[in-house]
Amino acid sequence: MSLDPTIGNFESALLAQLDAAHNLARWLVHNDQDAQDVVQEACIKALRSANSYRGGDFRSWFLAIVRNTSFTLLTRKKNSQGSNTQQIQDAGNDLAADSELYDPQEIAIRSADADLLRRAIASLPAVLREALVLREMEGLSYKEIGKIAGVPIGTVMSRLARGRTQLQSLLMKMEKA
Amino acid sequence: MTCAEIDRLLHAYVDDELDIATALQIELHLPGCAKCRAQVEAARVIKTAVAQPTIYFPAPADLRSRIQKAILAEKQASTPVENSTGTIHLWRRPIARLAIAAMLLLVIGSIYLLSTRDSGQNQIAELVDSHVRSLEASHLLDVESTDQHTVKPWFAGKLNFSPPVVDLSQEGFPLIGGRLDCLNQQKIAALIFRRNKHTINLFIWPGETSAATDTKQGFNLIRFECKGMICWAVSDLNTGELQQFVELFQQQKPASTRN
Numbered sequence: 258m259s260l261d262p263t264i265g266n267f268e269s270a271l272l273a274q275l276d277a278a279h280n281l282a283r284w285l286v287h288n289d290q291d292a293q294d295v296v297q298e299a300c301i302k303a304l305r306s307a308n309s310y311r312g313g314d315f316r317s318w319f320l321a322i323v324r325n326t327s328f329t330l331l332t333r334k335k336n337s338q339g340s341n342t343q344q345i346q347d348a349g350n351d352l353a354a355d356s357e358l359y360d361p362q363e364i365a366i367r368s369a370d371a372d373l374l375r376r377a378i379a380s381l382p383a384v385l386r387e388a389l390v391l392r393e394m395e396g397l398s399y400k401e402i403g404k405i406a407g408v409p410i411g412t413v414m415s416r417l418a419r420g421r422t423q424l425q426s427l428l429m430k431m432e433k434a
Numbered sequence: 435m436t437c438a439e440i441d442r443l444l445h446a447y448v449d450d451e452l453d454i455a456t457a458l459q460i461e462l463h464l465p466g467c468a469k470c471r472a473q474v475e476a477a478r479v480i481k482t483a484v485a486q487p488t489i490y491f492p493a494p495a496d497l498r499s500r501i502q503k504a505i506l507a508e509k510q511a512s513t514p515v516e517n518s519t520g521t522i523h524l525w526r527r528p529i530a531r532l533a534i535a536a537m538l539l540l541v542i543g544s545i546y547l548l549s550t551r552d553s554g555q556n557q558i559a560e561l562v563d564s565h566v567r568s569l570e571a572s573h574l575l576d577v578e579s580t581d582q583h584t585v586k587p588w589f590a591g592k593l594n595f596s597p598p599v600v601d602l603s604q605e606g607f608p609l610i611g612g613r614l615d616c617l618n619q620q621k622i623a624a625l626i627f628r629r630n631k632h633t634i635n636l637f638i639w640p641g642e643t644s645a646a647t648d649t650k651q652g653f654n655l656i657r658f659e660c661k662g663m664i665c666w667a668v669s670d671l672n673t674g675e676l677q678q679f680v681e682l683f684q685q686q687k688p689a690s691t692r693n
Contacts, residue, residue, distance in 0.1 A: 268505055279493035300501050302506055311556055313618065313630050313684050361475040368483035392449065393484035399451050400567075410567060418445040421480045430615065 259419035268308050270315050271300055277316065277395050284390045285327040285383060295330055299323040314401065318351045321405045324387065330381070359429050367428045377427040392417055435459045448477045453613070454576050459602050490596060557617065562650045564615055565635045568624070577635040578611040585612045589623055597623035597638040598661045600686035607634070607679050627679065634669040648672070658681050 278299060283292035299322045303310075309375050310318055378386060385407060391397045397405070399413045406413070440460055447460050464471050479487050505512060579585050586599040592614055601609040606629065613624040620640040641664040646657040654676050656667045660683065667683075669676055 271505075272501070275493040275498060275501065276490075279489045281495065283491035292491070293494070293500070296493065297504055301504060301508055306507060313556075321539055322542075336689060358469065358472060359476060361479045364476055365479045365483070368479065371486075371488045374483055378484065380487070385563060389484055393481055394490055399446070401448070410462055414446050414451070417449065418442075421445060421477050424484070426478060 259420075267304070271303060271319065274316055274319050277320060280394060281320060281323055281387070281390055282327050285324070285377070286330055287379060291330060295326045296323065299326045302326065309332055314404070315332075317397070317401045317404045320391070320395075322404055328383070357426065358427055364425055364428055370433060373428065373433055376423055377431055380427055380431075381423055382408075383418055385416050385423065388416040389415060389420045389424070417420060435463050437463075437467060437470055440467075441473070444474055445477055448474060448481065455578050463671060493514065510526040510636075512631065558648050559651055560617055561637055561655065561666050561668050562653050564617070564624070564637070565633075565653060566625070566651075567633055568613065568615075569633060576611070576613045579609075582609060585609065585625070588612055589614075593621055593623055595623075595640045595663070596681075597625070597663060599625060600683060602620045602627065602679070602682050604681050605684065629669075629671050629675060629679065632669055633665055634671060634676070636683070637668065638663050640664070649673075658684065660684050 275296065278296045278402070280291060282295040286292050286295060300320070303319055304324050310377075378389065381389070384406065388402055391402045391405060399410045399412070402409045402413045406416075408416075438611065440447075440463055443456065443460065444662075447457055452460070464474065521531070536564040539613055543598060576588075579588075582601045584598045589599075589612060590595060597613070599609070603609065607627045610626050610628055613626065615622050615624040617637065617639070620639060625635040625638065627636065638660075640662060642662070643657055643659050643664045645659075648655040650659075653668055653670055654673050656673075656676055657666075658665050658680055665680075665683075667676055667680055669679075
C-alpha cells in the first residue's frame with residue numbers, strides 16, 4: 258500500500274486497521290480496557306511518527322507499533338504487580354514439549370468449543386500467540402510477521418510450529434468449562 | 435525427504451510459504467506416510483480453528499469514535515496556537531512574505547532530496563535483505579535449473595515482463611535457478627548464480643537506470659541496465675569479480691524462449 262503522506266490519508270489508513278489492531282492487542286493483553294488503551298496509544302504514537310513512516314506496508318508498520326505498545330504495557334503491569342503474573346515475552350517459557358500425536362478429528366471436535374479454544378490460545382506464551390493471531394486471523398505472510406515481531410523468517414516458522422503443536426495439546430488436556 | 439525433515443517444514447508447507455521444489459518433495463512423501471499426513475491434517479485443523487470469526491475481537495464502535503476524537507485533539511495540539519494578542523504579524527509585510535516563501539521552497543526542496551535519497555537507500559536495504567533471506571531459508575530457488583531455456587519460460591505468466599536469462603557457467607558463473615521476489619510490492623525476477631562458494635542474486639525488473647555501485651552490510655551491489663531492465667547484482671563476492679560477472683552478463687546473448 259503506498260500512501261500519500263497527508264494527514265487525512267494517514268488517518269483513514271489507521272482507522273482501516275482498527276479491527277486488526279484491536280484484535281492483536283486484545284489477544285496480547287487479555288482484557289478489554291487495556292486493549293482499547295493500547296490501540297488508542299498506538300494510534301497517537303503512529304500519528305506522531307507519521308514522518309518516520311518510509312512507505313511500504315502500512316499495516317505491518319502500524320501493527321508493529323500496536324504490538325510493541327502491548328508488550329510495554331504487559332511489562333509495566335508485571336513490574337508493578339511483582340512476581341504474581343503470567344509469563345510475558347518469554348520465548349523460553351514454553352510448555353513441556355509434547356510429541357504426542359492427536360487425532361485431527363478429536364482436535365477439531367474440541368476446538369469447536371469456542372470457550373475452550375479461547376482459553377487454550379490465551380494460555381500460550383505471548384510470542385507464540387502473537388504469531389498465530391497474525392497468521393491465522395490476519396492472514397499475514399511470514400515476512401510481514403517477522404517485520405512486526407522483529408525476528409527473522411526462520412523464527413516465525415518455528416514459532417508457528419510450536420504455537421500450533423502446543424495449542425493442540427492444550428486443547429486436548431484442558432478441562433471443558 | 436525423511437519424516438524428521440518434514441516435521442521441521444510442515445507448518446511452512448501448510449502455510450504455503452515453501453518454495454515449489456521443497457513443497458513438491460513433501461507432496462511426494464505424504465501419500466506413503468500416515469504419520470506425516472496426520473500431522474499436516476492436525477496443523478490444518480488448528481489453522482481453521484484459530485481463524486474462525488467467533489473468537490476474533492473487532493474494535494468496539496465506541497473505540498472508533500474515541501480514537502477519532504483523540505486524533506483530532508492530537509492534531510490541534512500540534513498546530514501552533516493562533517496569534518490573537520497584539521504582537522507584530524510579521525507575515526503581513528511583503529518582504530517577509532517573500533522571505534517565508536523562499537524558506538518554504540528551500541525546506542520543500544531539501545525534504546524532496548532527502549526523501550529520494552532515502553528511498554534509494556531503502557531499496558538497497560531491501561535488496562540486501564532479500565539476498566540474505568534467500569541464503570538462510572529454503573527459499574533460494576523456485577525453479578532449480580542450470581538451463582536458461584528452463585528458467586526463462588518459468589517466469590512467463592508469473593511476471594508481466596520477461597527477464598533476460600543467460601548461463602555463464604563457461605565463464606565460471608553457473609546459473610543455478612530463478613525465483614520470484616518482491617520489491618516495493620512489485621513482483622520482480624531474481625536469477626541465482628554461483629561463483630565458487632559465493633551466491634549471486636541478480637534482481638531484475640523493467641525500467642531505466644544508470645550504473646552504480648554500493649556496499650551494505652559487507653555485501654557488494656552493482657546496478658546496471660540491460661535490455662530495458664533495471665538489474666541489481668548482490669553478493670558477498672569481491673567487487674572485481676562481481677563487476678566481471680556484470681560485464682559478462684551484459685555481453686551474453688539472452689536465451690530466446692523455447693517451448
